[in-house]
Amino acid sequence: MVDARRLLLLTAIAEHGSLTAAAETLGMTASAASQQMTRLEQEVGQPLLHRLPRGVRPTAAGTALAERGRTIRRELRAARADLDSFARLERGTLRLGSFPTASASLLPLALTRFARKHPGTRTGVYSALLAELIDSLHTGETELAMLWDYEWNRITDPALRLTRLLDDPSMLVLPADSELLERRLRLADLAGQQWIIRADNHPVAEVLRRSCRLAGFEPEISYESHDYQEAQAMVAAGLGIAIAPRLALANRRSDVRLTGFPAGVPAPTRRILLAHMDNRAPTPAALAMTEILISVAAKFAGPAPRRGSLGAVTRERGR
Structure with missing residues (x-):
């Protein structure tokens, strides 16, 4: 099998007509470049360069391989451009799990902010019951999911990384x-x-x-x-x-x-959580949405209302 890095070196040599110039372009020493070319010729079983008094010239086989190297180089550069565009959130899809209460309160504002900041990234929302949301994280159907729990049914899945959004x-x-x-x-x-x-x-x-x-x-x-x-x-x-x-x-x-909630028993309070798989590094889109959801949750969070007190819930920044 041909080593792709040596093939790219051959392409640079063919373009520059000089092993030394190609080595400088690729950040190598001339000696290292010469050794790599020798190994490439051993891999393919035939000479790829004519060594001339001044410079080098590819053989017919070397010319054919150098052209293949140009194609590979173009694809690698395109791949790097793709990755850069995902990192800049200029394209891609974020798969987000939610449940009806969150979808009717936190999520619309979060989606609006995300779309405004990152119009090139599409967001897909999967709304389901708690157990189904957890399954969707494990299967990769969603990358992030908003979950909830109470004191008596805490989410203890060790595979999940949980961020507490609000009480x-x-x-x-x-x-x-x-x-x-x-x-x-x-x-x-x-x-x-x-x-x-x-x-x-x-x-x-x-x-x-x-x-x-x-x-x-x-x-x-x-x-x-x-x-x-x-x-x-x-x-x-x-x-x-x-x-x-x-x-x-x-x-x-x-x-x-x-x-x-009336006095006399502890007021039941559920945690609203944001979860992702602990063994999967979050994408730039997931990190951006996490930051937005934390900010939006702070607008909905506030101290527990006074027991039996009448009126709208006070809004303030959460913990």
């Missing part, structure tokens, strides 16, 4: 005219209330049941919703009250009110 506390969702808004609540005070939960064993339903059991009662369920907008609509209609992560309530209806 997302649970909120109580009440009708705008609820008399409960006038009280400083403990969770036990809500034992007689009807509750609206997420259907299909959604994690927020587990959050409610865990919290109520800690407060000493089982929640009475009046409605199972399939998304947070539907849950808000049912709260507004008077079918019951609900809890939801604060991030899920970024688009709050005008006929519901949010309060901090």
Whole structure:
């Protein structure tokens, strides 16, 4: 097999007509260049250069190989240009995993900023459940993925590198005219209330049941919703009250009110995380998106709201 580096040396010699000049161009000594050419001739089994009193001239075989070397050199330069364009984010694709709450809050602003700064890089978003997002990282379907966990279901996959974006506390969702808004609540005070939960064993339903059991009662369920907008609509209609992560309530209806989680049990708070595979170096596009997501998350982060306090969530820079 022909050594590509020696082939490129032969091409330079053919172009310069001098072994010494070619060596200087490639940052080699003349002696080293001569040794490499000798080895190349041994590899191909025939002479490639005519040694003349002043300079060298390629043989017919040397001329043919030098032309092949020009093609290889062009392709290598093109490959370097490709890599440089990816490094400058002038082209390429970033595959990003997300879940509905993040896609409806953090992600639009992050995607807009990324597209504005790096218009040559296309972003593909894969929205899925938690287990599917983790699988997509392992299979390479996504390079980055936004994940979440609670204290009782921490993500412990050793293959993942996790970046904590923000903490997302649970909120109580009440009708705008609820008399409960006038009280400083403990969770036990809500034992007689009807509750609206997420259907299909959604994690927020587990959050409610865990919290109520800690407060000493089982929640009475009046409605199972399939998304947070539907849950808000049912709260507004008077079918019951609900809890939801604060991030899920970024688009709050005008006929519901949010309060901090009632006192009496620890306020359930989930972590919003950004993950990538620990054994794969992130691409320049992934590094740029990570920086943007951290910045955007800071706009949504803030201290946990005062328990039972009424009003919109205060925004401030996160940790």
